[in-house]
Structure formats: structure tokens, C-alpha cells
Amino acid sequence: MGGDMINIKRAMKSNRVLKALTGLKIKQFMMLAVLFELNLRESFEKYRNVSLDLGRKFILESAKEKLFFILFYMKCYPTFDVAGFYFDVDRSSCCRWAHWFLPALQETLGKELVLPERKVSDPEEFLRLFPEVKGIFIDATERPIQRPKDNKKQKENYSGKKKRHTRKNIIVNDEKKRIEYWLCDKVLRGGGALRACLDGVPFLKGKRYQA
Known part of the structure; x- marks a missing residue:
């Protein structure tokens, strides 16, 4: 080394x-x-x-x-x-x-059976896969990236809060801090993805997350 x-x-x-x-x-x-x-x-x-x-x-x-x-x-x-x-x-x-x-x-x-079984498409499937979960916690994270050369990608990835270009992800975990769900920025741009999959599931939002 x-x-x-x-x-x-x-x-x-x-x-x-x-x-x-x-x-x-x-x-x-x-x-x-x-x-x-x-x-x-x-x-x-x-x-x-x-x-x-x-x-x-x-x-x-x-x-x-x-x-x-x-x-x-x-x-x-x-x-x-x-x-x-x-x-x-x-x-x-x-x-x-x-x-x-x-x-x-x-x-x-x-x-070791610690990777997600599959993608979750709706609330019923989420509850079926995680029946023991009584509530979930939602927070967002932004990772700094280099400024994209493409103008469209520049606008999509620019964070006004961070004043730089970032990749955005939403993390959903249970009361035991186990990550149950992950949404990347490409999915988030579609709008309503998180609500569609977790509608009807009790959740708390992190201070930095805005729906």
C-alpha cells in the first residue's frame, strides 16, 4: 500500500x-x-x-x-x-x-440474502414483502457530480439548494434502519413514483425531503 x-x-x-x-x-x-x-x-x-x-x-x-x-x-x-x-x-x-x-x-x-428480492411496484406488493413493517422513514440524499456537458442534463441535475450539480436519491427504511426501497433520480423525474408505490403505508419524512 x-x-x-x-x-x-x-x-x-x-x-x-x-x-x-x-x-x-x-x-x-x-x-x-x-x-x-x-x-x-x-x-x-x-x-x-x-x-x-x-x-x-x-x-x-x-x-x-x-x-x-x-x-x-x-x-x-x-x-x-x-x-x-x-x-x-x-x-x-x-x-x-x-x-x-x-x-x-x-x-x-x-x-447472504441481504439484497432486495425484487422491485416493488405497488403498496400491496410492498406490504406482502415486508409484512412486519409498521411504518417507514423517508429521506433524500444528493451526491455531487461533475457538471454534465449536455445542456438538458445540466438543468436536470442542477441543485438550487446545493448550488451545484448532483445525483438525487430517495431512501426508504424501516424502524430497524433496514433499507426497504430506493429510488434514483431518473425514476423521481417521472413524478408520483414514490406515492404510487407507498400509498397507504404509514411513513415519516426526513427534514430535508420535500414531496
Whole structure:
């Protein structure tokens, strides 16, 4: 690892720090890492058509470091420029890592039964899939992005509140903080998508969210 890269070994010694950066505690991370390493090899050889043992040496040498990166990326949602700063690499490396490691993470989480079963299309289906949920909490998040070159996309992605271009998402979670539903900005532009799917389900809105 480069001397200026984020200190992964230090993060791995603290449950609080590791959870803040990846969403997992040390024991959870180590358990996930075992299956992730197996899926990483299969995924890499499938999508890259080469062995993970071949080619130039990765800056992220171990499977745990690769898992840390993709969990950090998904949890903290940095731009590739910001991620590149933390990991002491060019933004293009972070872009490649995200595309290489994400399929393995999805495969791992799918086998652990923590990925969504399917898309939810209406309130009845939501209640059928999550019968134990008595109420939900809704909040919005905006992730900074580079200014699009296309004029139409510039207008669509500009946030007057943030005074910059962003990607918008709505997150729906239950009282146990489990994410039940996710809407991206492309769906939100259609209008009424959230109301159509969650009509009749008791919910609370975050302070930053405006329907």
C-alpha cells in the first residue's frame, strides 16, 4: 500500500471507525471478506477474462483491501476524484475498481440474502414483502457530480439548494434502519413514483425531503 493512502489497517482495529467507513463492524467485515474473496476471483475472471493472479500488481493487494474500498465507496458515496485522493490513485483507477469489485460484492450479498428480492411496484406488493413493517422513514440524499456537458442534463441535475450539480436519491427504511426501497433520480423525474408505490403505508419524512 502507498504511504499516502487511507490507513485501512488502522480502520480495521476499531469497530466505530470501520462501521463509519464501511457500514460493518470488524466481525461482520471479516465474515463477509471470506465469501467476497471467492466471488471476486469468479467475477474478475468472468468480466475481465483473466485471472486475478495475473497482470500488473494491484495497489489494493488483498481481498480485504478490495472489499474495504467497494464498501467505502457504497457507504460514503464519494466522487471518483475524492476516492482517488483517499486511496492515492487517479480517479480512473477508482472508476475501474468500482466496476470490477461491485459485481463480486453484489454476488456476495445476494448469497447472504441481504439484497432486495425484487422491485416493488405497488403498496400491496410492498406490504406482502415486508409484512412486519409498521411504518417507514423517508429521506433524500444528493451526491455531487461533475457538471454534465449536455445542456438538458445540466438543468436536470442542477441543485438550487446545493448550488451545484448532483445525483438525487430517495431512501426508504424501516424502524430497524433496514433499507426497504430506493429510488434514483431518473425514476423521481417521472413524478408520483414514490406515492404510487407507498400509498397507504404509514411513513415519516426526513427534514430535508420535500414531496
